[in-house]
Each structure stands twice: as C-alpha cells, then as structure tokens.
Amino acid sequence: MINLDSPLGIAVLVIVVALLIVAVSTFFLRRDRVKKVDDAASRALRPRVDEATGETAASAIDDDAVAIEIADESSPTAAAQPEVETPEPVLGRFTRLKARLARSGSPLGAKLLAVLSRDTLSDDDWDEIEELLLLADIGAGPALDLVEELRTEVRVKSISGAAEVRALLREKLVALVGPDMDRSLNLAPQILGDGTRKPAVLLVVGVNGAGKTTTVGKLTRVLVAEGKSVLLGAADTFRAAAADQLTTWGNRVGVETVRSDREGADPASVAFDAVKQGSAAGIDVVVVDTAGRLQNKTGLMDELGKVSRVIGKEAPLSEVLLVLDATTGQNGLNQARVFTEVAGVTGIVLTKLDGTAKGGIVVAVQKELGLPVKLVGLGEGPDDLAPFEPEQFVDGLLGE
C-alpha cells in the first residue's frame, strides 16, 4: 500500500487521484460528443412533418430505408431546430407573378396597341411592329416570320380593328412560345436494374451570377411545397460562402445540405456524397448546385463532365437545368450553348425576367438551344420562381 507518512507516498496518491479525474471527465465528454453527432445525423434523415396534421409527408421516406427518428415537438432536438417556413403553393404562381413582366418597363403591349389601333396598317406600321418585337428580344428570324404571318392573315381574313389584330398577335405569340412543349420536371424516383430505389437527381449549371444558387433555393421550396423530401448538394466548392448561401436556403424549409468543410474540395465528390446520402436516406429529390466559372471551355467541360459522370456512379441524372439570366439577352446565349454541349442540359431556367423588358428572350432561347424553358425567376423573393406557362407569359408580355 501507499505510505501516507512519506512525501513520496503523498505524491503518488495525488497523481493517482488526478489520473482518475482525467479518465472520468474524458469518458463523459466523449459520450456527449457522440450524442451530438447522432443527433445531427438523425436530423439529416428525418422526414418532413406536416405542421397541421403531424403526419410525415406522404412521399417521404420508405419504412425499410433507414431507421428514422420522427420529429416530435417535445423532443429537445425539435426544440433546437430553427423555425421552418411553409413555402407558397405552386399552383397559380405564374399568374401571381406575371404582372412583373410588364412592370419592368416593358410596355410592349401598350406600344403594340398604339400601332395596331391605326385604321389601316401601312408598311411602316408593320415595320414598327417588327421593331417592337425585336426590342423585346424575340430574335430576328421569329420577329420577321411573325409579322409576315400576321400580315398575310390580316389581309386574307380581312381582319380589321385593333382588338382583333391584337388577339391574332397573341395567338401567334403563344404558338411561337410552344404551348405543347414538355416543361415538366422529371422528379420520379429511379428504380435501377437491380431493383434499388434512387432519388431523382437534379444538377443545376450556368455561368456566375446567373442565379443558380437562388434558383436551387427557390426550387427546393417548390419541391417542399409539393410534399417531396429534398437533400441539397453544395458542389460549388470554390467559396465557402456559396455553400453557406445554399445551406441558409435549405434551413429555412428544414432541408439539409451536404457540403465540404474545405474550400476548393472536389465538386464531383461533394455531388457524389449528396446523391449517396440521399439514396441511403430514401430522399425523393437531390438537387446539386455547381460553380459557374467559365474560364475556358475545356476547363468547364472537364469539371462538369466529371461531376455528372461521378454522380452517375450512384444514380442517373434526372434533369440538368441550365440557369440563364434573361437580362443578358442574346449575349448570354453563346455562353449557354457551351453548357448544352458539355452538360446534357434537359431544360432552361430563365431568371430575372422581372428585371428586363426583353421577355421575348424566352422564344430566342428555346429556338437557339432547342430546349424548353421549364421555370422562370420573377423576383428575388423566396417564392418568386414559377413553372413556365406560355399563355400566361404572353399575357404578361402584352401587359394583359
């Protein structure tokens, strides 16, 4: 035994007691940390809960996917969650937002009406109509064709009166925008050859500042409003701020973001992780945001090509959405073409249509790229993204 009479014995006793204290406190600290990690993991996998009914979203997670903790108001983790917003319903969004098309200094409708209300339309009048359509960025070819058709029909059917000509113009514009194009997003769960169920995977691409991250944020709200479970992937790894921006959007509607804690991490591996985690958790839709550097075509091709290839190892891509800034007009189209060449784009999101009088760019973009505009951004508000509706769009353009 230790001899407490000797100084050596006392010293040994002190050391033994100190070691015991260190061991006990380490044990408790570790237990606390493991619990925190578990809490974070279960939060990431928790399905959305309908606030009104307390039921999990119908489309949420299969019973057999992963053990999932259902949010409970009384549980400490639920209490620690930031307040989750309820996004606006998707139906009728375009109708709400279409007035913004005309508000952005686009009195196309008013100007056209002024010309059309002249008694008989002269060559100059028709030229003026063509010019107005050109100013709205419809593109030279379509503007010329439209005026020719309109002119012929007015003559052949001996149509007179501004209202009738305007109705005909509206009809022609709707036809030009393509009312029959498939603008739906492919959000179906994917069943692979071996029977495994994978989430729908959406990849969002486009140049810097086009509105990609904002669109992913708004789109997440659209999906949440439709009862889907969503996971985000922050594959813009060049700036930590980009991942923060995305995480903030997700947090507002209770959606987790997979990100790297290191700036400059490999975007393809972040994208892969997001899809892998989404699959494991039985998530409905994984949306991957990317960086928009357009240094040169080869660099972009390599990087985006790698991102989609690597994602493909986990699940096929359901949609590749190209985000285009409508205010860049025809100039943006050349850059856009590069993306369609390298990234297998399936649809266009046209942003900032609220900030331009050149709404006709919708026609030009679809014609040039041969792809449908699926969604449009009409403001900086969180729910200012709407599925594109040709008739409503033309009415907005004409200021109706």
Ligand SMILES: Nc1nc2c(ncn2[C@@H]2O[C@H](COP(=O)(O)OP(=O)(O)O)[C@@H](O)[C@H]2O)c(=O)[nH]1
């Ligand atoms: N007015 C307006 N601004 C938008 C719209 N979409 C995005 N923005 C703004 O465009 C800027 C760049 O957006 P961001 O998503 O960061 O672009 P990214 O670099 O492509 O990810 C931000 O200030 C957004 O608020 C839109 O539909 N209308």
Ligand SMILES: [Mg+2]
């Ligand atoms: Mg971004």
